Amino acid sequence: MSATLRAGDVAMDDAVVLADTPESARGSRPWQRFRHHRLAMFGSAAIFILVLATVVGPWLIPFDELHIDIRNRFAPPLVGGHIFGTDQLGRDLAARLLTAGRLSLAVGFSAMLISASFGTLIGVVAGYYGGLVGAALMRFVDAILCFPTIFLLLVLAAFIVPNVAMITLIIAATAWMEVARIVASQIATLRERDFTLAAEMLGASGTYIMFNELLRNAIGPIIVAATLTVARAILLEAYISFLGYGIQPPMASWGNMLNNAQQYLGSAPWLAIFPGLAITLAVTSFNFVGDGLRDALDARMDIG
């Protein structure tokens, strides 16, 4: 890129003449790359549909997810207007799946927002100040990473009242370290660049440099990490709910639906299959999108 700019210089006698290349396109080049990433596009579509279905879906289905109908227990899919069948209490599985999805996705997104914000904050401070502060913060991150996540989750979950907000917080608490590490290394590189020195020269405060100058250059990796965090958060929520420490019945979550389905695996396999598929779809979709974003936002690909 620099070669073309330098070449442009020679012809540039009048500085006001700006090469009016339609190449404000570097802003859109990542988007082009993303669009060509098939799995990522599939993931985006799947996420869009999942979100739409879980938000709007429960109103469109003529059954209440908590309505017990003993006469229609274990109705197989497509019987009696139940698209995905019913469970052991005759509750409509489709309605439960969608309200559960609403909860699971909400927990996933909220946990992502909390962990990404906190991780970014820690990472920016550690990366910018470096030295003793940075080392202390990053060793703290390493220490937390040493805990096996699942056991940490279970221990925490055993001590607190399992409501949605608490579970979200616990999941966020185990997921922020990744973001912190990525951001810290990014910021540490960026702070050595001349434009940081320029800001310092202007008399900018540390806060200004961190949040006005450096952070915007690290947005790409943060978005990627955040997207992958959603996938992990959904999975973790399913995990702890499956083990019975998470979302409590009768409220439905994909995890506790699976838990419930265990006993009927032979007689009513659809009780396990549909929540399982939902989890798989959501998690892989977020992972695909994360991968696609990683490729698309990789600045090294802009050279050329």
Add this chain to the structure above:
Amino acid sequence: MSHDDKPTACDPSAILEVTGLSQWYAIGARFLGPAQHLRAVDNVTFSLARQEVLGLVGESGSGKSTLGRAVLRLIKPTSGRIVFEGQDVTHMSRGQLRPLRPRMQLIFQDPFTSLNPRMTVGEIIAAPLVIHQKGMKRRRRDERVAEALTAVGLSERHARRFPHEFSGGQRQRIGIARSIMMEPRLLVADEPVSALDVSVQAQIVNLLLEIRRKLGLSLLFISHDLAVVGHVSDRIAVMYLGRIVEIAGVRSLFERPRHPYTEALFSAVPDTDPTLRRERVVLKGDLPSPLAPPSGCAFRTRCPYAIPACAAAVPELRVVGPAHFAACIREELELRSAGNR
């Protein structure tokens, strides 16, 4: 500065006075071992008068940029004293320096890394206002940005674009616009044109001179290109291995260089006339390691006029003519000037 003044003399009209400034870096400090010191800048003394342009030349590694950054207190000097507009800034903290920043600014060498790639040109140029005049209305800020863009030969509509959409010369103009936003009194230009094409260099140099005239600011112009420095400066300081070896008015220096290193630099300036034949002073070898500089005069290892006495002691800057100082013990030498070559 009058004839017999030592360059150390306190000058009330000076905007910047640097006395015995050293910038050493500890290299390869080992556990329980003595660290080696890289003397990037070693005992440098000079002053810069108001509205003066002081050129600072020397080859790469001579400590020019380090000196420039040290006088702006972007780094903390190892020893010495820096007085800016009568205030001793040598030991000031970042917070103490903050109110002084609008009055001292830096222009960077590399216009490709000194602008934040994710900020629009408008945001970049408005940064000094955002930092120092927090209460300023957005509209007024936009006006000031437009004015600054016009002043450096760009146009108002460029404010919404990003740095990567500009050429090197234009980016350097953006950098200049940012640094003159707060109307500084002192501008340090750290090789402002060496990353640019020759055709653009002249434009940027002229822009800098025009700005200096308009704002009446003092300029420390760092470059390895004697031709450019000679065109821009009132006085020139020649640096070699972290020390100033000669400092004089442009005329005086070009007419009669008094340090063999300056002579060698002149002889390296390319001729514009290919039919002209001249004898070149070609320096042998590389710049010695600043980790272990030669004893005595640091230049003696490459100097065609070196005598055994050169190894004895580090030569101090001495008066060799009107406002002309050189650090060479062989004052009797008749060195070739820039003109008669």
